[in-house]
Amino acid sequence: MPLFTVFHKESNTNARTAKLITPHGEINTPIFMPVGTQATVKSMTSEELKEVGSEIILSNTYHLYLRPGSKLISRAGGLHNFMHWDKPILTDSGGFQVFSLSELNKITDEGVIFQSHLDGSRHFISPEISMEIQMELGADIIMAFDECTPYPAEHEYVNESLERTISWARRSKKAMTNTDQTLFGIIQGGVYKDLRLKSVEELLKIDFPGYAIGGLSVGEEKELMLEVLDYTVPVLPEGKPRYLMGVGAPEDLVEGVMRGIDMFDCVLPTRIARHGVVFTHQGRITIRNAEFAEDFGPLDPECNCYVCKNYTRGYIRHLIKRREILGVRLTTYHNLFYLLDLMKRIREAIQKDKFLEFRKEFYS
Amino acid sequence: MPLFTVFHKESNTNARTAKLITPHGEINTPIFMPVGTQATVKSMTSEELKEVGSEIILSNTYHLYLRPGSKLISRAGGLHNFMHWDKPILTDSGGFQVFSLSELNKITDEGVIFQSHLDGSRHFISPEISMEIQMELGADIIMAFDECTPYPAEHEYVNESLERTISWARRSKKAMTNTDQTLFGIIQGGVYKDLRLKSVEELLKIDFPGYAIGGLSVGEEKELMLEVLDYTVPVLPEGKPRYLMGVGAPEDLVEGVMRGIDMFDCVLPTRIARHGVVFTHQGRITIRNAEFAEDFGPLDPECNCYVCKNYTRGYIRHLIKRREILGVRLTTYHNLFYLLDLMKRIREAIQKDKFLEFRKEFYS
Numbered sequence: 057m058p059l060f061t062v063f064h065k066e067s068n069t070n071a072r073t074a075k076l077i078t079p080h081g082e083i084n085t086p087i088f089m090p091v092g093t094q095a096t097v098k099s100m101t102s103e104e105l106k107e108v109g110s111e112i113i114l115s116n117t118y119h120l121y122l123r124p125g126s127k128l129i130s131r132a133g134g135l136h137n138f139m140h141w142d143k144p145i146l147t148d149s150g151g152f153q154v155f156s157l158s159e160l161n162k163i164t165d166e167g168v169i170f171q172s173h174l175d176g177s178r179h180f181i182s183p184e185i186s187m188e189i190q191m192e193l194g195a196d197i198i199m200a201f202d203e204c205t206p207y208p209a210e211h212e213y214v215n216e217s218l219e220r221t222i223s224w225a226r227r228s229k230k231a232m233t234n235t236d237q238t239l240f241g242i243i244q245g246g247v248y249k250d251l252r253l254k255s256v257e258e259l260l261k262i263d264f265p266g267y268a269i270g271g272l273s274v275g276e277e278k279e280l281m282l283e284v285l286d287y288t289v290p291v292l293p294e295g296k297p298r299y300l301m302g303v304g305a306p307e308d309l310v311e312g313v314m315r316g317i318d319m320f321d322c323v324l325p326t327r328i329a330r331h332g333v334v335f336t337h338q339g340r341i342t343i344r345n346a347e348f349a350e351d352f353g354p355l356d357p358e359c360n361c362y363v364c365k366n367y368t369r370g371y372i373r374h375l376i377k378r379r380e381i382l383g384v385r386l387t388t389y390h391n392l393f394y395l396l397d398l399m400k401r402i403r404e405a406i407q408k409d410k411f412l413e414f415r416k417e418f419y420s
Numbered sequence: 421m422p423l424f425t426v427f428h429k430e431s432n433t434n435a436r437t438a439k440l441i442t443p444h445g446e447i448n449t450p451i452f453m454p455v456g457t458q459a460t461v462k463s464m465t466s467e468e469l470k471e472v473g474s475e476i477i478l479s480n481t482y483h484l485y486l487r488p489g490s491k492l493i494s495r496a497g498g499l500h501n502f503m504h505w506d507k508p509i510l511t512d513s514g515g516f517q518v519f520s521l522s523e524l525n526k527i528t529d530e531g532v533i534f535q536s537h538l539d540g541s542r543h544f545i546s547p548e549i550s551m552e553i554q555m556e557l558g559a560d561i562i563m564a565f566d567e568c569t570p571y572p573a574e575h576e577y578v579n580e581s582l583e584r585t586i587s588w589a590r591r592s593k594k595a596m597t598n599t600d601q602t603l604f605g606i607i608q609g610g611v612y613k614d615l616r617l618k619s620v621e622e623l624l625k626i627d628f629p630g631y632a633i634g635g636l637s638v639g640e641e642k643e644l645m646l647e648v649l650d651y652t653v654p655v656l657p658e659g660k661p662r663y664l665m666g667v668g669a670p671e672d673l674v675e676g677v678m679r680g681i682d683m684f685d686c687v688l689p690t691r692i693a694r695h696g697v698v699f700t701h702q703g704r705i706t707i708r709n710a711e712f713a714e715d716f717g718p719l720d721p722e723c724n725c726y727v728c729k730n731y732t733r734g735y736i737r738h739l740i741k742r743r744e745i746l747g748v749r750l751t752t753y754h755n756l757f758y759l760l761d762l763m764k765r766i767r768e769a770i771q772k773d774k775f776l777e778f779r780k781e782f783y784s
Contacts, residue, residue: 095738101744124713124738132716132734140730282439350486352496366466366504370496374459374488380746381463 058299059238059265064407065136069315071411076266076297078144078196079236080136081111085297086402087166088304088395089114089146092285092325094123095139098326099385100392102141107362108389111395112144112196117189118153121181122172126192134194146321147195149186149228151241152204152270152302163203165220187231188240195237196399197269200228202242207275208296213352214246222258230261240266240299243288247280255342260293267292268299269317273308281308285315292316306398308334310415325395329387332376335394343387348373349370361393421600424601425659429773434475434680435655435775437767439629442508443600444500445475445560449661449682450766452668452759453478453510455690458487458625462690463749471726472753473760476508476560477758481553482517485545486536492558494581495612498558507711511559512591513550513606515633516568516666526615527567529584537731547591555598563632564592566606571639578610586622604630604663607652612643616652624657631656632663633681633702635671639646646675653680670699670762677766689759693751699758712737719750725757 058077065072066102076083077134090097090105093116097105105113115135120126132138135145154161158170169184181189186201202221203213221244232239235242241264259267269288273280285300292298297318303309304322312320325335332344336356341348354364355372357372363372363386374385422441429436440447454461454469457480458696469477477586496502499509515532520527520536530687532548534647545553550565566585569578583606605628611616621675623631633652636645649664661682667673668686689699696708700720704714707719718728718761721735727736727750739747770776 094742094744095735096744096746099749101746101749111654123742124734126713128734131714132732138732138735147574324749350492350495368496368502370492371459371502378456378458380460381748382460382465383445384745385463385465385749 058146060295062294064409066409066411069411071313071402071406072316072318074297075307076318076400078112078238080142080196083111083124083144083319084403086309086313086399086406087111087201087319088309088399089319089321090392090396091116091321091323091370092139092141093128093323094119094375095135097151097388097392098330099200099381099388104138104389105141105392106143108390108393109191109400112146113141114146114148115151115172115193116193117147117150117193118157118187120147120181121150121189122174126189130194135193136194142205144197145195146197147190147199148301149199149201150181150189151186151202154181155204155206158386159378162298163220163251165223167192167201169394176341183227184231187228190414191232191234191237197238197266200225200239200241200264201245202244202270203276205244205246205271207246207271209246211248215247217301218251218255222255222262223257225264226262231265238265240268242268242270242301244271245283248278249284253291256288256291264296266297268301270301272300273303273322276306282311282315285312285317286318287361289316304395306395307418309395309398310402310418313406314411314415325391326388329391331386332383332387334387335391342372343369344376345373355390356394359390359397361397363387363390363411364392422756424659426658428773430770430773433678433775435677435766435770436680436682437728438661440646440682442476442602443561444506444508447475447508447683448767450673450677450770451475451683451763452761452763453683455480455685455687456503456505456754457687458483459493459499460639462667462694463745463752463757466503466711468753470506470507472649473754473764474507476510477505478510478512479503480517480561481511481550481556481557482521484557485514485553486513486538486543490553494556498556508561509559510561511554511557511563512665513563513565514545514553514692515550515566515606518545519568519570527584529587531579532711547588548549548595549571551592551595551603555596555601559601561602561604561630562606563594563605564589564628565666566608566634566738568638569608569610569635571610571635573610575612577725578608578612578615580613582619583667585618586626589628590626593628602629604628604632606634606665608634608635611640611648613648613651616648617655620655626745628660630661630663632665634665636664637667637686638645638724642672645672646679649676649679656680668759670759673759673762674766674782677770678775678779682693689755690752693755694748696737696747696751698751699755707737708735708740709737715725719754720758723754723758723761725754725761727751727754727757
């Protein structure tokens with residue numbers, strides 16, 4: 057059975073629907089993956105994740121390696137068993153967090169020495185160690201160890217970093233020996249076209265069953281991100297999944313899909329939910345605001361989720377203002393439902409060759 | 421239809437089963453009422469409260485009066501509508517919190533002047549104002565405004581305080597004009613038998629449809645609390661519900677029921693849950709402890725709740741240690757299930773005249 061089957065590509069766009077098969081079930085793409093950093097999508101049970109339409113979730117190697125430890129999770133029967141989630145999981149490589157969260161990291165061609173953000177303890181991670189950890193965690197899709205190049209950065213540094221990432225991709229592939237896990241390569245190269253194209257060229261030589269585009273949505277202008285997609289996606293093979301890492305604003309999902317992206321992940325919907333910000337069909341609203349104190353309508357009048365059917369803006373505002381856990385639960389649930397429902401509507405539109413219409417309506 | 425019907429009283433004990441009827445449904449007693457201080461039982465949805473067996477919840481007048489305000493809740497259609505809970509609710513009078521939480525409170529015969537623990541703003545509450553607030557909230561059962569006498573306290577002060585509480589009870593009854601709400605009187609008198617008996621005598625003259633025993637579990641020895649019950653409950657009318665306020669440890673529920681108590685409330689199960697302490701059939705365990713890190717069994721092997729069927733001690737320990745919301749959700753859910761299941765088993769035992777046997781087994 058092929059890992060990835062494209063169902064339909066809409067003419068005049070690169071938007072496509074497809075199916076990705078994993079040991080824990082099929083994923084319909086384009087898909088958004090909620091992020092469960094510490095083996096939990098903050099505030100949500102597995103049953104609720106399914107209710108809102110999650111087909112796959114992401115978890116973070118860096119965090120799980122530090123706490124509770126990947127060996128402990130392995131002894132619990134792997135991440136699926138440990139966290140009571142029987143659908144597909146994708147783990148990142150730890151690279152992004154090593155560079156963004158840890159203290160005093162030192163990069164060599166061999167790997168990265170870093171200090172834990174939790175207790176300052178020293179650790180070393182390399183492509184081989186990242187693979188070992190990700191094999192212990194046992195996610196369905198795992199990621200090559202890479203350096204997520206910061207933005208802005210000079211062409212020279214990005215090139216140097218990319219060379220390392222390419223060599224690490226080769227070593228990752230060699231070190232990943234589990235046959236029931238799928239390893240994706242990660243395209244880096246910052247916002248430099250020549251480097252992105254070089255990255256693709258070299259990764260295609262190594263040959264991965266799927267390709268991620270990393271290093272975007274890290275501070276660059278939105279136009280610049282879309283430009284990178286415009287020249288990077290077309291050189292990727294049609295028959296393999298494309299995953300845009302760390303991107304999850306509704307408009308970015310629409311633009312990414314139009315450019316041929318199949319998978320997305322981002323902490324945005326769950327993070328803004330914890331600050332009382334929710335997506336609606338009319339744009340984002342900050343539910344903490346005084347204007348909602350006596351608004352006894354739903355968060356989003358056009359939404360059919362459990363929260364919008366049962367709770368009011370005024371009540372949720374009260375909960376968020378009082379720092380009540382239920383408030384965060386309700387905003388998180390709604391935001392994930394909104395994004396996953398958006399992806400479902402996008403898939404349906406593509407299937408009917410109506411994605412461009414859908415996009416027009418989305419912006420109106 | 422009578423408010424309260426006793427089904428069965430077990431011989432040789434004062435334990436009894438009964439039914440209490442409210443505008444939002446029937447309650448089977450003896451019952452434990454989860455506490456939803458700020459119009460939410462911390463971390464739980466209404467559906468989950470029903471899943472764990474809640475037939476009635478308690479909410480706090482003091483907190484709701486301050487935030488979001490009882491008038492706002494009234495405009496939302498009352499507390500049931502506001503918080504999406506369609507079963508019975510009991511509100512306390514605000515008295516306990518005014519004395520225990522607020523700053524700089526000043527008691528006169530008229531009422532209490534206090535400063536909000538949130539912003540220091542000054543407020544005045546009296547029996548009449550407490551009734552007004554509770555009528556705005558619209559709970560099924562509401563409580564007379566009382567002074568919860570501190571422990572320890574001299575006989576002279578407790579007597580003086582009791583005189584005030586009796587006069588406040590009379591004023592509460594006069595001020596409560598809603599016909600679809602039921603007002604309970606509160607027995608005070610500290611740990612002095614003569615004062616407790618005087619309190620009952622005076623409240624019976626005023627005549628309430630139900631009686632609460634307040635001012636216990638406030639620091640006194642457990643033996644002393646049971647002693648108060650031993651001489652207070654027998655002078656209460658058989659045909660009216662008896663509510664022991666602020667008591668919720670499993671062993672206290674068993675002892676209270678044996679002495680003829682019908683209703684209990686306490687923050688204990690939800691509060692200890694947030695600190696990672698859970699009830700089990702073998703006693704309490706602190707799930708944060710290192711010994712549970714690789715324990716991949718359920719919280720309580722004898723429990724059939726959703727949490728015990730799906731999650732492990734090791735995973736819940738990880739969540740609690742990492743301050744993940746899901747951890748608190750799971751421990752809270754389990755603790756409430758445990759207590760409500762305990763009450764169900766108690767009711768079944770009484771119904772079969774086997775409560776004394778049940779109690780013996782409970783302690784073994």
